[in-house]
Amino acid sequence: MPRGWCGVSTSPVPAGRPRRICSSCALAAICWAKSAVCRPWKRPSSQPTSWAWAIRSSASDGVASCAKGSDSRSSSSMSSGARPCSSSRIEDWWISLSLLRLASSSGAARTSSSSCLIIVPIRITFAGCSTSSLMSSPRSPPSLEPEAAPIGAPSSPTTKTWGLPSLCSCSLWFMAPSWLARAGRGERGCDMGHPEARCIGVLRTVSRMAFDVAAVRGLFPALGDGWVHLDAPAGMQVPEQVATAVSTALRAPVSGPGGIFPASQRAEAIVDAARRAIADLVGADPAGVVLGPSSAVLLQRLADALGDGWMIGDDVVVSRLDHPANVAPWQRAAQRSGGSVRFAEVDIETCELPAWQYKELVTPRTKVVAITAASGAVGTRPDVRAAAEAAAEHDALVVVDASAAAPFVPLDIASMGADVVAVNASAWGGPPVGALVFRNPAMLDQLPSVALEPGARGPERMELGPHAYPLLAGVVSSVDYLASLDEAAIGPRRERLLTSLGSVKAYQAGLLANLTNGLRRLRHVMVIGDAMRRVPSMAFTVSGVKAEDAIEHLAERGVCAFADPGTHGVFAVLGVGEVGGAVRVGLAHYTNAFEVDQLVRAVAELG
Template sequence: MTYDVAAVRAQFPALEEGAAHFDGPGGTQSPRQVGEAVSRTLTSAVANRGFVTRAERRAEEAVTQCRSALADLLGADPRGVVFGRSMTDLTYDFSRTLAKTWHPGDEVVVTRLDHDANVRPWVQAAEAVGALPRFADFDPTTGELGPDDIAAHLSPTTRLVAVTAASNLIGTMPDIPAIARLVHERSDALVYVDGVHYTAHESVDLAASGADFWACSPYKFLGPHCGVVAADPALLETLRPDKLLPATDEVPERFELGTLPYELMAGTTAAIDFLAGLAEGHAGSRRDRLVAGYAAMHQHEKHLRDLLEPTLRDLPGVQVYSNAGRRTPTILFTIDGWDNQQLRTEMAARWINAPAGNFYAIECSRHLGLGDAGGIRVGLAPYTSEDDIERLLAALREMLLG
């Protein structure tokens, strides 16, 4: 299976500026096809969805094609794909909806490994109805979060477990199928998975994951800024979100407030089609091509991580916090004697984009002993090249060794 990174990079106009981008975990750059799809839809005649005029049909096609593409990406049913402004926004919506069925004394489990978007909505929703939030810790040395860490907090009154499929701060990938299986065996709780960082690097199969809900963000995998939650349509049918009286009660539309952003949905479809083409010469259904494309991307990113990580760890004063056995190509580090923001600024002056902070994984950052300051985060993406890796290492050597 071949992976032509030069051909991939040629499709990203943003790279023409010359920066080496290690900021993908905060949002990737987009290929030309995505921008063209957004522009084409936004400048074409569109209207509210329907089947009478061409404008209505064009809007309807943008929606149905996007749900189909996301279903192929996530191994889900198109009728269970909910589209929204952001993962955070959707998670707040689902937390309020699910909390309608909770009672005082019920419990929800969240983890300190997670981005706050999969922590605070559940904590706040629980507290609003008198339910109790429980925090599962991870090992700050290894970065690992295992089923036993979740099991310690399960009880007959557990109603929901919220857990990340991959930490956006340190890359740890917990064993979601094992966690979901444990939760479902020991309780009646639902499992809500933050798949935002995971979906950017690994192929997803909703059913195999055991998750009841899988949340992700297309702008983390080359698409526009928006959010998605996928679930079994039968589960969605049991939930009653707040909505406008004349709005449809159909699933998944009952969860989507207002007119959908057709141009962003078209851009999301284009991003997924781009990912499906990453494995050169691979045929089959779009789902088959996506699985192959992710496998090719995985090997490319693993190769680059193997080039980067040993040298980075050997640099003087470097402390690396990404240590789990299974993790994404995302590395969080600090350097003794350097302020994170100063280091970030020095690298930016060399056209190397490697941001610093806690990246909203504030519980994780604090649990690592980094407080709210976090560290420098370096993340690889489908367009990262060996030259990018060498530029980063050369800049660090220059700053640390002179």
């Protein structure tokens, strides 16, 4: 039998052409369908944004299907060959299922503007899986009883799956047809007499990671532009379900709250659902959730309300690690009252925020301790609990900006010791909506009201004007998206959030380690900071190259990144502006190892 690429059989099919294994690199997906043709995406990225089943659009290539399933192509770009005809019942079943998925839009089908590909994601994963050896050769019918996992197999949830033999020892999680699954369970209705059923190899046990980046990438239609999106510090791309929730709410009849008719009740239900979603995210009471346009706006309102009662000599404690949204409002409030501002400094070598200094910074006159849960600039996660304990000794209010931490680590307002937590939904792919979460909802009635209505109670006292109800519907959907990142997560939404974000944290830790090691091997690159606890955000400088020139170079190679001039925030303290600024990148839920490697290769060219 002739052998093809990577030792895979290329026995001829009825049309006389070998079965195509379609990819742009050695570790690509197997397109198991008679109409599958996968080609590299056009520039700026030469790689598909996700491992998917790519069907060439007839509008883009002029495909004319024949009666038997083959096609004639008028485009010279497809001169590599036509798809083979096949009468395989397995393939016909698979194609019918995929077409139904495409027709119902439940498979996140998308058309790329850059290459006119219709992408129907399927569950094919090469990263994060471990498989034992394959079964016997196709000459003898394989046993359909899954064997026990070998000694030392991962303890994570396992899925027993039947699929094609793996390529080059690559791990493969394949959604096999239902008749194969029935056969594995010993059910009737499985036609194992079919020739295709005999030749399909059986994976003994597939131990998969709970976080499946290939499945996550299929949820983001924006990834079809072909760019490597490492711009997560500015906000992640929007999942399809969030965009659908917003557009559905825009089309639905929604009125103002307070009425007894359905449109008004729908508005109240959306606001209530948004409060409960944010409360589940941080482990708080929905009665203490204040909603607004952004966390920066809400923090300014909070500072204005608290600052009205301050006196000369009072002070606030902020940190050099914080985003300006959690520094500037407190500086202005202290200036108006005649108070002072104290800064917690960072370690210039590791960018850590030492917790011991809060024992000295917090005094009996301290009113607020503002600290970040994670830096979106250098990724450091400070010890919030230690700072909160120092503040509690003097009854100071602890305000934590968790916008950069919420997409990557499980949050618990009580465990952090925070009194108020600020989050931004756009950080994890939600709409531009912010929230302040009060651990004690009764505190809201003690603050000066900023609402337009004098009788406002609870969180409405900190909310100005009517809500953007469609955006709040998107907030609910975005939190549900976070809770669904780990398919093994079960139980109430709060429990699913903790499980999913824990899996995200573990996955991102591996990617960040690869990125850090790759950049540090380059002599002309200096990675800023080396904190032990961090989120997947990073900054680095390139010797002899300004940050603006570096990101222009990256953009030419399809990589999205930001340049920081180093004139404010933590970069100003580190003196980054003196060397031409820093390049900022951040990983997202949909970032994979290929994109990390592409960034490292692009930066290496600057040396």
